Each structure stands twice: as structure tokens, then as C-alpha cells.
Amino acid sequence: MLERLATGKPIQRIVIKVGTHVITNKDNRIVGTILSKLVEQIAYLYEHGILSVLVSSGSVIAGKEVMSRGLKTTDKITRRQVFSAIGQPRMMRHYYNLFQDHGMRCAQVLATKRDFDLGRHRDNMVNCYEGLLAEGVIPIANEDDAVSLSMSTFTDNDELASLVAELIKADMLILLTDTDGLYNGHPDDLESQLIPHLRVNDPVEQYIHKTNKGEAEGRGGMESKLRVAKQTAKLNIPTFIANGKQDHVITDIVYGKHVGTKVTL
Numbered sequence: 001m002l003e004r005l006a007t008g009k010p011i012q013r014i015v016i017k018v019g020t021h022v023i024t025n026k027d028n029r030i031v032g033t034i035l036s037k038l039v040e041q042i043a044y045l046y047e048h049g050i051l052s053v054l055v056s057s058g059s060v061i062a063g064k065e066v067m068s069r070g071l072k073t074t075d076k077i078t079r080r081q082v083f084s085a086i087g088q089p090r091m092m093r094h095y096y097n098l099f100q101d102h103g104m105r106c107a108q109v110l111a112t113k114r115d116f117d118l119g120r121h122r123d124n125m126v127n128c129y130e131g132l133l134a135e136g137v138i139p140i141a142n143e144d145d146a147v148s149l150s151m152s153t154f155t156d157n158d159e160l161a162s163l164v165a166e167l168i169k170a171d172m173l174i175l176l177t178d179t180d181g182l183y184n185g186h187p188d189d190l191e192s193q194l195i196p197h198l199r200v201n202d203p204v205e206q207y208i209h210k211t212n213k214g215e216a217e218g219r220g221g222m223e224s225k226l227r228v229a230k231q232t233a234k235l236n237i238p239t240f241i242a243n244g245k246q247d248h249v250i251t252d253i254v255y256g257k258h259v260g261t262k263v264t265l
């Protein structure tokens, strides 16, 4: 049965964020079958009256994959701009074809932090998302890395996903990563246990281990993921951190099965 909100209202809108590590293998290559499974679940939910917004990372790694001989420039900012500008249409080609296989349409919405400034910028974003959702089109969001000013980027796409969830008044935010959720120790440590549920004031930050990411492997980390999850939950939007490589993970969460770490008020 579909999970209902605390108010008893059925779930109608969700935001799903997919991290770089979810959609790549250990050789940093995009895995088509994973994208396909994610889209299949979004299509299933659509058939059952639930609209999704997908926030997908991956443009930088997708661009790097194409430019396998490397770039002439060593400047970090230029490299990110070039890789993402090349990789973003590749990501969209995957998604466009996959949604089309389900008879669905998707659209690209790239944003910079300024687009969420209160006032006409934010209103314009609301307009765009509401316009797409009203047409039954699945918005696929990402930071516009090619033109984002490096001093004012989102912390990462977890932050973008949270802002979108707030913007469209989502009933739920799902942050998909490459671990099953938040553990009370290092996720590779056999002693560590998954924390199934936490509340915004639970002091769990101590459990987070810093991870070193290579170029193009995404910007986030569990620290920012947890911060974003708590901030979003404070807005009364239940937020889940779960494993995007696990089969049926999105539909399991929406149907109230106990997967991942649920963060609530």
C-alpha cells in the first residue's frame, strides 16, 4: 500500500536525487542499466498518480568519459565547465530515450544558485516546474555547472534537490547514494549498523567519515547529505538516504517498506 503522510494525505509529488556514484561503476563509467531501473520506477509511480522530479548528477563524469584522452587545460574550474557542458547532453540523451521507452516525456532544467533567490528568480523557477508537472513531463534537474560561478555554486546537488523539494512542495525527498543509508560507523566496517530512522535533532554527525573524491566524482559527501536531509525534514518533508543501486529502492520507500535512513521532524 502507498505510504501516506502523517496528515493522511496521499503522496503526490516526490523529488529523487541521484548521486554520481549511483550511476557509475568502479571504472567511473555510466551504467545504462541503473539509469533504466531508476526511470522504470519513476514510470511506475507516474502510472499510480505520483509525479517525480529527478535531480541527476553525472554530467561531469559523463563528459570526462568522452574526453578520455584528457583536456588541454589544467584549470580546475575550466575542466568542470568543459566536462559538464559535454556530459550534460549525454546524460539527457540517456534519460530522453529511457523515458520515451515508457511513453513518457522528460525535460532538462539546469539551474544556478541565483535562480532560487527570493522574488522573480524563484517565482520563475516555480513557474517552470509547475508548467512541466502540469503537462505530465518529468523535470530532470542539475546544476548548470558550465556557467555557474565557482564562488556561488550549490554545495552539491543534495542542496539543489532540497531547494527543488521546497519549491514544488514535495511530499518526500529521496537522496540516492552508493550506501544503504547512514551507518553508526564506517559503512565498510562489519560492526556498523544502519540507522533506520532519525529525527532532526538527533546528534549523529559523529558517525560520518570523510571520503576522498576524485575529479568528476561528484561534490557531495555524507556530511552535506545529512545536513541537507535534516534541513529538508525541518520543512516537514520526510527525507530518505538510500542505496540507488538497490532494485526497487524508490518504489519500496514510497510504498512504506523499511529501506534506507528516514529523517523526520
Ligand SMILES: Nc1ncnc2c1ncn2[C@@H]1O[C@H](COP(=O)(O)OP(=O)(O)O)[C@@H](O)[C@H]1O
Pocket (backbone or CB within 6 Å): 018, 019, 020, 021, 022, 176, 177, 178, 179, 181, 182, 183, 184, 185, 186, 187, 207, 208, 209, 210, 211, 217, 218, 219, 220, 221, 222, 225
Ligand atoms: N556513517 C556513514 N554512513 C554511510 N555512509 C558514509 C558514512 N560516512 C561516510 N560515508 C560515505 O558517504 C558516501 C556517500 O556520499 P557521497 O559520496 O556524497 O555520495 P553521492 O555521490 O551519491 O552524493 C558513501 O560512499 C560512504 O562511504
Ligand SMILES: N[C@@H](CCC(=O)OP(=O)(O)O)C(=O)O
Pocket (backbone or CB within 6 Å): 018, 019, 020, 021, 056, 057, 058, 059, 060, 061, 084, 142, 143, 145, 155, 156, 157, 158, 217, 218, 219, 220, 221
Ligand atoms: N553537477 C555535478 C554533480 C555535483 C554533485 O553534487 O555530485 P554528487 O555528490 O555525486 O551528487 C554533475 O552533474 O556532475
